[in-house]
Amino acid sequence: MRSRFPNKWLPYLLLLPTLALCAIFLYYPVIQTFRLSTYRAILMGLHRKYVGFENYVRLFTSSDYIHSLTITFIFAVGVVVLGLSISLAIALLANHKIRGARFYRLLLIWPYALSPAVAGSIWLFLLNPTAGVVNYFMKVLFGISPDWLTDGRLALLAVTIAAMWKNLGYNIVFFLAGLQNLPGEILEAAKVDGAGPWTTFWRVTFPLLSPTTFFLLIMNLIYAFFGGFGLIMVMTEGGPNKATNILIFNLYQDAFRFHKWGLAAAQSVILFIMVVALTLIQFRTTGRRVHYGGQ
Amino acid sequence: MVRRFLAVALALVFATGLALGQDKIKITFWHAMGGWRVPFIERMVQDFNLTHPWIEVTVEYKGSYTDTLNAALAAARAGAGPHVFHSFEVGTQLLVDSGIIVPLEDLIDKFNLIVPWEDYIDPVLNYYRIGGRLYCMPWNSSNPIVYYNKTIMDKLGIEVPRKPTYNDIYEISKKVVESGLAEYGITWPVHSWFFEQWMAEQGVDLVNNNNGRTGYATEINLLDPAAIRIVEWWKKLYDEGLWVSPGRSWSQARQIFVSGQSAMLISSTSDVTAMENAAVEQGFELGTAFLPVPDGIERHGVIIGGGALWVTKDHPDEELQAAAEFVVWMTQVAQTIRWHQGTGYFPIRKTALKALDMEGWFVRFPNYRTAFDQLIETQLITATQGALMGTFVEARSTILDAVEAVLAGEKGIEEALQEAKALIDQSLQDYKELVGG
Known part of the structure; x- marks a missing residue:
């Protein structure tokens, strides 16, 4: 379809404000970050020295950074896999037409409305080794009181669960919307054909829901890479002994606490490339099997 | 009339305000x-x-x-x-x-x-x-001092020395834990500040070049016997269940002490007022002592x-x-x-x-006296003057990682300190190259 603008410059003129904003707040900082990543710099770049790819070499030869990569991978897989399956299960339940359904749905979305700082503090209270509710039940039921946040492995588990929980509401909203938009006639046809609920779900509902799932997969992945920061900051500060030091926290620490700006810039470039790559891979593979209804 | 007067008055107030401003x-x-x-x-x-x-x-x-x-x-x-x-x-x-x-x-x-x-x-x-x-x-x-629950100590007939040694703390903690009057002997937050203080108490500079005072520091003294003594003692207290970890949290450490789970606490002197109040609330008597030092080592004071x-x-x-x-x-x-x-x-x-x-x-408030005396008795040497490092915040974090790895039993003391030293030295040298030319 040909453009209907009378003047061929008009569309560009109309796009100009958006492009200007993008240029100032997105493209320029991105270019600066790439540039900074080739410098050794402190104090916001007051003292700097060109070092080429030294920052990248240092990162990939540092056992701490490799450790952080591994931790991030575990964290992201946990958040995405657990988060999507649990929220889908909850969304299916919440989709039933029962009394007060709207009220339940509202409650389910609630955690998403909390700020990471508040959510982190709530988990801190829950997991407090001596005064927390979780350990109270652990003690009553199993006679143990685990050190949730001072034991490395448990701390990683705790922040993964917290981050997953925090995003549940978001996922549930989308899954619910997806479920409610499912074509009723197909579900009915399945029923008429004698498919049980299990078969209906796997053969009909789940495939039809795939655009939503795919979208959420990407959003959750991005969330796991970048959004876990607030919770980790409040709950563990990357500790104990770097056990919850995911990439984004490591970056924050290097930039804003240790003033190693070049090294931090290199890390954000790496994160950027990773998220771009993941999204591309997903579009290529999962994307092909996604069923966009009605086309 | 009244309105007009008010208007004039307001205008005057504004005018003078502006002029003054x-x-x-x-x-x-x-x-x-x-x-x-x-x-x-x-x-x-x-x-x-x-x-x-x-x-x-x-x-x-x-x-x-x-x-x-x-x-x-x-x-x-x-x-x-x-x-x-x-x-x-x-x-x-x-x-x-x-x-x-x-x-x-x-x-x-x-x-x-x-x-x-x-x-x-x-x-x-x-x-x-x-x-x-x-x-x-x-x-x-x-600066840091020892706070102790005098009520518990009195029950056990323990007199906490005003200037305790590492061994004093160890023995007292052991008696407390054995008596069951408190679950743990002592606690303090996992913070590098204490480590730095214990280096100073032993008269050892934390970094070279006179603690970074006569030139940019390029090496940290983590392999000095003084450093090893500190971590060894810390590990021993932890392994025998005498010291309890509050993580890196200061408030958690205070809470453990105030709630009576631990008989002693090492924390900042700026907590004296808060501790006095908490002790009254919880119904125990509060005592204070100098920061403990390793046995047989002269006390040099605090940073x-x-x-x-x-x-x-x-x-x-x-x-x-x-x-x-x-x-x-x-x-x-x-x-x-x-x-x-x-x-x-x-x-x-x-x-x-x-x-x-x-x-x-x-x-x-006799407990404030402890804090002052400890400061005033401090010898004026580079160790107690405090280290200067452009990368201090990062070094602190690296030291803590090492201590946490040792406490968790993941690494040996010398291995952990060696690795931490390598990381910190690298940062110090990078910093010097960048800033000091």
Whole structure:
């Protein structure tokens, strides 16, 4: 379809404000970050020295950074896999037409409305080794009181669960919307054909829901890479002994606490490339099997 | 009629307000002390403004030390730095190299301000003297002491020595735990500050080049026997269930002690007031002692911790002068007494100490005495002057990672310290190359 603008410059003129904003707040900082990543710099770049790819070499030869990569991978897989399956299960339940359904749905979305700082503090209270509710039940039921946040492995588990929980509401909203938009006639046809609920779900509902799932997969992945920061900051500060030091926290620490700006810039470039790559891979593979209804 | 009168009156008030406002020298002050200290500091600033009608200080709480430092750096580079800001002691070298500050002593000389330096407590000023020049004004100063639950100790017939050794603490903890009167002997937050203090107590510099005082530090002394002694003792206490880990949290450590789970606590002297109050609430008697030192090692004293007030450059002279006057005023005798009584931080003036003594303050709160005596008995050597490192914050984090790895049994003491040293040395050398040429 040909453009209907009378003047061929008009569309560009109309796009100009958006492009200007993008240029100032997105493209320029991105270019600066790439540039900074080739410098050794402190104090916001007051003292700097060109070092080429030294920052990248240092990162990939540092056992701490490799450790952080591994931790991030575990964290992201946990958040995405657990988060999507649990929220889908909850969304299916919440989709039933029962009394007060709207009220339940509202409650389910609630955690998403909390700020990471508040959510982190709530988990801190829950997991407090001596005064927390979780350990109270652990003690009553199993006679143990685990050190949730001072034991490395448990701390990683705790922040993964917290981050997953925090995003549940978001996922549930989308899954619910997806479920409610499912074509009723197909579900009915399945029923008429004698498919049980299990078969209906796997053969009909789940495939039809795939655009939503795919979208959420990407959003959750991005969330796991970048959004876990607030919770980790409040709950563990990357500790104990770097056990919850995911990439984004490591970056924050290097930039804003240790003033190693070049090294931090290199890390954000790496994160950027990773998220771009993941999204591309997903579009290529999962994307092909996604069923966009009605086309 | 009334309305007209009101209008005229209002106009007059506005006019005079404007006139006065225009004459005032306006300066900004950013600090990093949250909670109830925010209104406390605001009141101090208000008093300054009242007594200095030609100056108007605007005060703002900027978040943590790190946040405040970053905000000040960014603002100063954009040409809108706060005139005065508050930073922690470990940011000292970084600020000296930042190019955004002007040494306080330069300002005082330039504007001929009269400051009775001989009345200031030496170890406090010493931390911030670099190349013989005072760079900033110490403000919230403290050091670590042992707090103990005297009620428990009395029941066990234990007399906690005023100047305990590592072994004293170990033995006392053991008796406490065996008696079952408390679950643990002692606790303190997993913080590098304590490690640094114990290095100083043993008279060992934390880094080379006289603790970074005669040149940029390039190596940290983590393989010194002094460092190993500290971690060995810490590990022993932990392995035998005598020390309990509150993680890196100061409040958690205080809570463990206050709730009676631990009979002793090592924490900052700025906690004295809070601990006194908590002890009364919980119904136990509070005792204090010096920081413990390894057995058979001479006690050299503590490093002053806390924060100081810095003045940023690139302001008109009259504003710089006002900023200097404000900073000096904050450490006037009357202000330091008020500061001490309100917050628990040291009054850094000798006259303030005398005044407090005469007022009977130390009779009422003998635990403050411990804190002062420990500071005043400190020997003036580079070890207790405190280390200067441009990468101090990072070094602290690396040291803690090593300690945590040792406590968790993931690494041996020497292995962990060796690895930490390699990381810190690399950072120190990078920093020197970048800044010191």
